[in-house]
Structure formats: structure tokens, C-alpha cells
Amino acid sequence: MKKSIVKISALGIVLFCSNLAFGQTDKLAVQDSVKLQEKLKIGNVKEDNNRNVMLNAANNTSPRDVNIGLPSTVGGITILENDLPVVYFFWPELPNKTWRQSVGLEKTGLLKMDQLANTMGDLGFAVNSYAQTGTKDFKLKGKFTTSTFGWLQGDVNASGPISKNGWTYTVGAFANYDPSTFKLGFARNVDETKIFRAGVTKYFNDDKGKISILYKYSDSYNVGNYAVFQYGENGKVTELDNFKIGRDSYVVNDGQIRMKDILSGQNYWASMNGNDNRSKAHNIDIFGNYLLNNGWNFKFSTRAHFSTVKMSTIIPLSIFQADQSAGYTIASTGQPYSGAVGTQLAMHTPETPITNIAGRFSLNKQLGNHNLTVGILEQFYHVDKYTSNRSFFFQTVEAQPQRLIGPTTDASGFYNYNAGGEYHSGTENKLSVYATDEWKVSDNFNLSYGLHLRNHLVDGEFSMTPRTPGFVFGPNDFQSIKESWFQIGGSLNATYNINKNFGVIANLLYTEENRRLESYSQAFDPNTKKIKSPLGALGVFWNTDYLQLISQATYLKKNNNLNRYNLVNPANTTQAQNVTVYYDIQTIGWTTDFVLKPFKGFNLHYLITLQNPVYKKFNFNAFGKDYDYNDNNVLGVAKVLMEIDPSYTVDKWRFWASFRYFSKQYANLTNALYFAPRWETFGGVNYTVNKNINLGATVINFLNQRGASGTINGAELITDASPYYGKLLTGTYIMPLTGQFSVSFNF
Structure with missing residues (x-):
């Protein structure tokens, strides 16, 4: 599945007041912030800073995954910087290629789900960050991070005055060298x-803004990895003698893939690192605010974003056994090979120019008991001839595997060039108007509501010509796209205090979308039927000096989802087919x-979620057979989630831990394969040397669990798990035991 290569999932759950979406509702409670009681009584809290969004169990480069009962590919994924998305769409330009948590950001928080629906018209959660601007006094802040595996990250930012008439500067640099x-x-x-930043800020007189x-x-490349393991009963996996989960690489040892350009027909080699797998972007932001004489606060943010994207990706599909009579040889030596053979899908996107011009303009004012905001949002996006060239190859099954030449490959070891290849080109434009109001009806009753109206235009070209092996586009293979859609989003949230400490909350949220230009990548005209996502929730809260509690039940549904699967034929694992599926998802839960703060210095956060996300209307045909997965459980989403976060602060020390429990997660579409329940564990200590210097140490996976997670590649159609007990499969995994150390300063 193309967009599951990199999980860029919803980044936080704000459970308070207006936006508990049912699903995996993790709370990143690593540091204290605004009390729950304050959130429930005041309706204008836009963000929640009570979360460390970078505490990720999978890698060091992306924020942690937080599900809302939907798979990560359809769950609503947004990272904002200065109130605008850091990238218009995450494929092929991934957000973590141009944005990282950094001291170059003045502020980072989590945007509530209802605020994202009202201001962006999107479903899900968002990291909302603001770049460090110029300061009237000199400030220098930085952080250096390393790990037991040799991770090196340097991060520094300086800001200060230029002149006495309000001009200031900011400059910063972020460099990450991570061997994982x-x-x-x-x-x-x-x-x-x-990532390098530089800018100037002008402060208006009389504190007007x-x-x-x-x-x-930004300049970034990243290489993904998978684990090989032996699958067993009850969803348990066993490490191989020659492959340690999380410690060994399943990426072909020379990092080279051979492709055929789907536009020109030329064959070429692409590498997994360096210039063939690199995103570069130039970003210019102009933003700020000005307090008008009539009391309205005018806030504005504009962006010009220009990038070039190259991307190399390898996805494992299946593993089968071959003896010497099968005719496989090692490509680098010509030596005959027998043993386990891994089938790999290689994808490469040559240099693709992307342009994104965006602007947000809003007016805000407190009018009596109403906090009113009205705004306009414009987003223009252009991608020039995006292609995804494809090929398949075989490799040995071991750490740093070697490429194989087989009876179905060419002399370089590749075959089925451009089977399932992709192409689209053109523009999208989204023009929105929105309004929100936070109304304090009485001392006990608060209403928060908003409406988002959007016109979405798509203008480009695609092709409906089938992508058979060896395919290259001809000059007459393209046809135009011209679509215009009107979409509505919004929310209504109510909070009522029955008494000082106890109350009820009710939430309604709705978003609409149709398709994007990217939906036209394959050889078909996609279904552009309206995608509707209604959400409803009802709950209670109880707050005292020692306990802040919220409990809420939620219903969420999303129809007409589109996904593409690289399926492997269960009857012949050397056969693969790309299939597009439309389906609905429904999830309910509690x-x-x-x-809990029983005594000074101690804080305990606890969260439990019970959920039941299932597929609806999930039907497709593959390898000449019809499949129906209606009411099957959603892949990779646990039905029971729990998080326990204790912390204790004494003098200059702070000790903390985070335990996250996931019940079994289904690993293939038939639900025949699943992963056993698991814990993800973190712990650490922070020491404040003085007001300027802090030291920190973090341990990831301190229980040293080595199990797999996510989905099992190439196993989507398996219906009986028992023949696979003891077989070799591939999948994603959590990081092994890792120590991280940091020193930060702020002058």
C-alpha cells in the first residue's frame, strides 16, 4: 500500500471539551500544562501543549502515531507551521522532509480536532507550530542530542534586535545525522x-503587533527498513538467528534499484540515498498580526513553498523457498543460490518540482460573551509530471541482503518494469471561508461552534492506459482533469457544569472532501463521490484539586475511502497485483x-480506550477472484489501548516514564494474521543545572521488546494462518532498546 510506507499519522488527541474522537486516543502527558478544569470552563483554548509530540516508538524523525480508529492513511494528517500546512499534500513530499521539532520553533502545540475542522476543513489532529521570530532582546537557544547508536543532532537559534525602531532578526540551523x-x-x-532559517521581524509602535x-x-533524505521474522501461533513472532529485529537492515546491501522511466523509456539506476532520494525546499513566510483601532485583531500568514522531490522506496512483498534447481544466482558474484528468497517492489520518483502558494487571513475580537473569528484560507498547489516508476527484484533473506538474478529477471536482476506505475500532473486550488464563535452562555454553560466552506478545484492530466510490464507512456495516452467541488465542514461543542466540579460535554463534528489530484495516479478515473465524515460524542468530566477526569463515548464514520494494495497471490507468491479499493470505515468506542496529583511533585496520567473500528463495503477482485472484507477489523488499530504516565519532580530533578499498551492488532485484510498484544515503554530523567542549562536522558523500549507491529507485507489475502506458522514474513517494528542523551541551553 503506497501511502503506508511512511506513517504520518494524526499527531495528538485533545480529549478535553470538544474533540475526543473515538479510536486510539493517546495522550502525550509528559509535561504539565493548563489544567483540565481550565480547559473545560474556558471555551477559547485553541491548543494543548501538554504533550511531547516527538515521543515516537518507531523512529527519531517523525512525531508519534495516534489513531482515531482509522488507518494512518485516511485518518487526517496535518502539520502546521505559522497556521499553514508545511506541505500541501504528504505524497510525494513528506512533511518530515521539511519540518522537524526544533529550537527554531518558538511554540509547538496540538490543534484540537474541532479547530482543524473549522479552520482547515480537514478531519483529524494537527501539530500547530510557530517559527521563532525576531526578539527585542538577544536570545540564544540550542540543543545537542546523541544516542547509544551514534545519533547526532545539533540545533541552534539566535535572535535579537537590529535597531531601536523595532527591527529584529532571527537565524537558526538544524542538522540531523541519524544511523537509526x-x-x-x-x-x-x-x-x-x-534545515536553515533566517528572517527579520518588525514590531509596530504601541504594541499594535x-x-x-x-x-x-530544507534538504533531507530518509531510508525505511523492515524486519524479517518467523510468524507463530497467537500472533507471536520469533527472531531469526541471522536477523535481529530492529538491529539489522533488510534493504539490499548496495542500495541500488534499476528502473525504466515511464515517460522516456530509458533505463537507469537509482540509489536509496544521496541525490536519487532527496527532497529540497525553499520556503518564504510573511506573517504577523495588527490590532486595528476598532479592537479587531487582524492576523495574517502567507507562504511561497518551492521544492524538488526525488524518492526511492523498496517494499518487501513475500518470501519463498528455492533450491538450486530454481536457477537463482547472486548478482554480484554469479554464485548459485538456494534458500529463502525475498520478493521486493522498488519504486522511484525522479525529480519532481512542486509549488505551493498559501495564505490565511483572519479577524478576531471578544464581543461580550462571544469570542468571534472570521477568516479566509487560500491554497494553491502545482506538481509537474509526478511519476512513480516501478520494478520488482529478488534478494536473499538475511541482514544486508544481496540481490539475486532469477529465471524471470533480466541480466540486472529486475523484472515487470512499470507494472502499476503512476502518473499525474497539474494543479489544485482550495479557497475557503470560515467562522468560529466561542460563546460563554452562562457561568456554567459554554458553546463553541464553527463553519468552514470550501471550493476545491482540480485541473490537470492523467492516463487511463493500463500499466502492463515494460510500459512506457505514448504521446496520446493522456487526458485532462477538470473538477470543481463545494465542501462543508464544521463543529458544535457544548460544555455544561452541573456543579463546580462535575459536568457533561457533547460534541458534533462534520467534514467533507472529494478527491485530490493524486487520486488520478493509476489507470482509472477515480470515484469522486463526496467523502463524508460525521463524528458525535457524549461524555462527562469531574475535576478536583487532585483529580481531573473525563470519560466520553464517540461514533465516527468515513465513507468512500480509496486505497491501493500491492497484493500477492496466495496460490503463487511470485505473482503480485496492484488493486484499488473503495470502502467505508465505522468506529465506535469509549x-x-x-x-492524578495526590501529593506535591507527583503526577500520574492514565488513559484507556475501548474501540471497534471495522471496514464497511470492502469488496474487490484480484487474481480472478472476488473478495469481501465487510465488517473485518481495521488493520493496525488495537481495540484496547492504555497509557500510564507517572512523573515525579524533586528539587532540580524530574523522573518520568510512559507505558503504552496495545491489544492485538490485525496484520492482514482477512484478519487471519495478527500481532500479539505489546507494550511500548519510555523512561527518562531531566536535570536542571541552572536557569540556562538542562540535561536529559531518555530510554526507549526499556523492556527491550523485539516484536513486530503494523501490517505484514504480502499477506493481505491469507485466510488460514496455520500454514504460515513457522514461515518467514516481513513487517514493521518498534525501536529496540535505545538510550538518548541531550543537553539544551537557553540564554
């Missing part, structure tokens, strides 16, 4: 990312979350 926890055969680092002009340059 496994060794590639062709490069030291799995992730190399550099400010305007900032900021430039950001979540309880509380924060």
Missing part, C-alpha cells in the same frame, strides 16, 4: 536532514482519561 538502530550496507545514516519575513531551506 540498524546498519545499512551502503551508508552510515538512515536519515540526514538539514508585528510582521515577520522568514526564509527556510475512552476514559484522568490526571
Whole structure:
């Protein structure tokens, strides 16, 4: 499945007041912030800063995954910087290629789900960050991070005055060199990312506001990895003698893939690192605010984003056994090979220019008991001839595997060039108007509501020509796309205090979308029927000096989802087919979350979620057979989730831990395969040397669990698990035991 290569899932759950979406509702309660009681009594809290959004169990480069009962590919995924998305669409330009948690950000919080629906018209959660602007006094802040595996990250930002008439500057640099926890055969680092920032800020007289002009340059590449393991009964996996989960690389040892350009027909080699797998972007932001004489606060943010994207990806599909008579040889030596053979899908996107011009303009004012905001949002996006060239190859099954030449491959070891290849080109434009009101009806009753109206235009070209092996586009294979859709989003949230400490909450949320330009990548005209996502929730809260609790039940449905699967034929694992499926998802459940402070310095956060996300109208045909997965459980989403976060602060020390429990997660579409329940564990200690310097140590996976998670590649159609007990499969995993150390300063 293309967009599951990199999980860029919803980044936080704000359970309070207006936006508990049913599903996996994790709370990133690592540090204290605004009390629940304050959130429930005041309706204008836009963000929740009570979460460490970078506490990720899978890698060091992306915020943690938080599900809302939907798979990560359809759950609503947004990272905002200065009130605008850091990228218009996450494919092929992934958000973590141009945005990282950094001291170059003045503020980072989590946007509530209802605020995202009202202001962006989107479903899900968002990290909302603001770049560091110029300051009237000199400030220097930085952070250096390393790990037991050699991770090196340097991050620094300086800001201060230029002149006495309100002009100031900011400048910063972020550099990340991360080998992760496994060794590639062709490069030291799995992730190399550099981000540079510079800008000026002008403060208006009489504290009327400010305007900032900021430039950001980013340069990043990242290599993904999978684990090989032996699958067993009850969803348990066993490590192989020659492959350690999380410690070994399943990426072909030379990092080279051979492709055929789907536009020109030329064959070429692409690498997994360096210039063939790199995103570069130039970003210019102009933003700020100005307090008008009539009391309205005018807030504005504009962006010009220009990027070039190259991307190399390898996805494991299946593993089968071959003896010497099968005719496989090692490509680098010509030596005959017998043993386990891995089937791999290689994808490469040549240099693709992307342009995104966006602007948000809003007016806000407190009018009596109403906090009113009206705004306009414009987003223009252009992608020039996006292609995804495809090929398949075989490799040995071991750490740093070797490429194989087989009876169905060419002399380089590749076959089925451009089977399932992709193409689209053109523009999208979204023009929205929105309004929100936070109304304090009485001392006990608060209403928060908003409406988002959007016109979405798509203008481009695609092709309905089937992508058979060896396919290359001809000059007459393209046809135009011209679509215009009107979409509505919004929310209504109510909070009522029955008494000082106890009350009820009710939430309604609704969003609409149709399709994007990217939906036309394959050889068919996609279904552009309206995608509707209604959400309803009802709950109670109880707050005292020692306990803040909320408990809420939620219903969520999303129709007409589109996904593409790289399926493997269960009857012949050497056969693969790309299939597009439309389906609905429905999820209902109940979540309880509380924060307990029994004595000074101690804080305990606890969360439990019970959920039942299922597929609806899930039907397709593959390998000449009809499949129906209606009412099957959603992949990769646990039905029971629990999080326990204790912390204790004494003098200059702070000790903390985070335990996250996931019940079994289904790993293939038939639900025949699943992963056993697991814990993800974190712990750490922070020491404040003085007001300027802090030291920190974090341990990831301190229980040293080595199990797999996510989905099992190539196993989507398996219906009987028993023949697969003892077989070799591939999948994603959590990081092995890792220590991280940091020193930060702020002057």
C-alpha cells in the first residue's frame, strides 16, 4: 500500500471539551500544562501543549502515531507551521522532509480536532507550530542530542534586535545525522536532514503587533527498513538467528534499484540515498498580526513553498523457498543460490518540482460573551509530471541482503518494469471561508461552534492506459482533469457544569472532501463521490484539586475511502497485483482519561480506550477472484489501548516514564494474521543545572521488546494462518532498546 510506507499519522488527541474522537486516543502527558478544569470552563483554548509530540516508538524523525480508529492513511494528517500546512499534500513530499521539532520553533502545540475542522476543513489532529521570530532582546537557544547508536543532532537559534525602531532578526540551523538502530550496507545514516532559517521581524509602535519575513531551506533524505521474522501461533513472532529485529537492515546491501522511466523509456539506476532520494525546499513566510483601532485583531500568514522531490522506496512483498534447481544466482558474484528468497517492489520518483502558494487571513475580537473569528484560507498547489516508476527484484533473506538474478529477471536482476506505475500532473486550488464563535452562555454553560466552506478545484492530466510490464507512456495516452467541488465542514461543542466540579460535554463534528489530484495516479478515473465524515460524542468530566477526569463515548464514520494494495497471490507468491479499493470505515468506542496529583511533585496520567473500528463495503477482485472484507477489523488499530504516565519532580530533578499498551492488532485484510498484544515503554530523567542549562536522558523500549507491529507485507489475502506458522514474513517494528542523551541551553 503506497501511502503506508511512511506513517504520518494524526499527531495528538485533545480529549478535553470538544474533540475526543473515538479510536486510539493517546495522550502525550509528559509535561504539565493548563489544567483540565481550565480547559473545560474556558471555551477559547485553541491548543494543548501538554504533550511531547516527538515521543515516537518507531523512529527519531517523525512525531508519534495516534489513531482515531482509522488507518494512518485516511485518518487526517496535518502539520502546521505559522497556521499553514508545511506541505500541501504528504505524497510525494513528506512533511518530515521539511519540518522537524526544533529550537527554531518558538511554540509547538496540538490543534484540537474541532479547530482543524473549522479552520482547515480537514478531519483529524494537527501539530500547530510557530517559527521563532525576531526578539527585542538577544536570545540564544540550542540543543545537542546523541544516542547509544551514534545519533547526532545539533540545533541552534539566535535572535535579537537590529535597531531601536523595532527591527529584529532571527537565524537558526538544524542538522540531523541519524544511523537509526540498524546498519545499512551502503551508508552510515538512515536519515540526514538539514534545515536553515533566517528572517527579520518588525514590531509596530504601541504594541499594535508585528510582521515577520522568514526564509527556510530544507534538504533531507530518509531510508525505511523492515524486519524479517518467523510468524507463530497467537500472533507471536520469533527472531531469526541471522536477523535481529530492529538491529539489522533488510534493504539490499548496495542500495541500488534499476528502473525504466515511464515517460522516456530509458533505463537507469537509482540509489536509496544521496541525490536519487532527496527532497529540497525553499520556503518564504510573511506573517504577523495588527490590532486595528476598532479592537479587531487582524492576523495574517502567507507562504511561497518551492521544492524538488526525488524518492526511492523498496517494499518487501513475500518470501519463498528455492533450491538450486530454481536457477537463482547472486548478482554480484554469479554464485548459485538456494534458500529463502525475498520478493521486493522498488519504486522511484525522479525529480519532481512542486509549488505551493498559501495564505490565511483572519479577524478576531471578544464581543461580550462571544469570542468571534472570521477568516479566509487560500491554497494553491502545482506538481509537474509526478511519476512513480516501478520494478520488482529478488534478494536473499538475511541482514544486508544481496540481490539475486532469477529465471524471470533480466541480466540486472529486475523484472515487470512499470507494472502499476503512476502518473499525474497539474494543479489544485482550495479557497475557503470560515467562522468560529466561542460563546460563554452562562457561568456554567459554554458553546463553541464553527463553519468552514470550501471550493476545491482540480485541473490537470492523467492516463487511463493500463500499466502492463515494460510500459512506457505514448504521446496520446493522456487526458485532462477538470473538477470543481463545494465542501462543508464544521463543529458544535457544548460544555455544561452541573456543579463546580462535575459536568457533561457533547460534541458534533462534520467534514467533507472529494478527491485530490493524486487520486488520478493509476489507470482509472477515480470515484469522486463526496467523502463524508460525521463524528458525535457524549461524555462527562469531574475535576478536583487532585483529580481531573473525563470519560466520553464517540461514533465516527468515513465513507468512500480509496486505497491501493500491492497484493500477492496466495496460490503463487511470485505473482503480485496492484488493486484499488473503495470502502467505508465505522468506529465506535469509549475512552476514559484522568490526571492524578495526590501529593506535591507527583503526577500520574492514565488513559484507556475501548474501540471497534471495522471496514464497511470492502469488496474487490484480484487474481480472478472476488473478495469481501465487510465488517473485518481495521488493520493496525488495537481495540484496547492504555497509557500510564507517572512523573515525579524533586528539587532540580524530574523522573518520568510512559507505558503504552496495545491489544492485538490485525496484520492482514482477512484478519487471519495478527500481532500479539505489546507494550511500548519510555523512561527518562531531566536535570536542571541552572536557569540556562538542562540535561536529559531518555530510554526507549526499556523492556527491550523485539516484536513486530503494523501490517505484514504480502499477506493481505491469507485466510488460514496455520500454514504460515513457522514461515518467514516481513513487517514493521518498534525501536529496540535505545538510550538518548541531550543537553539544551537557553540564554
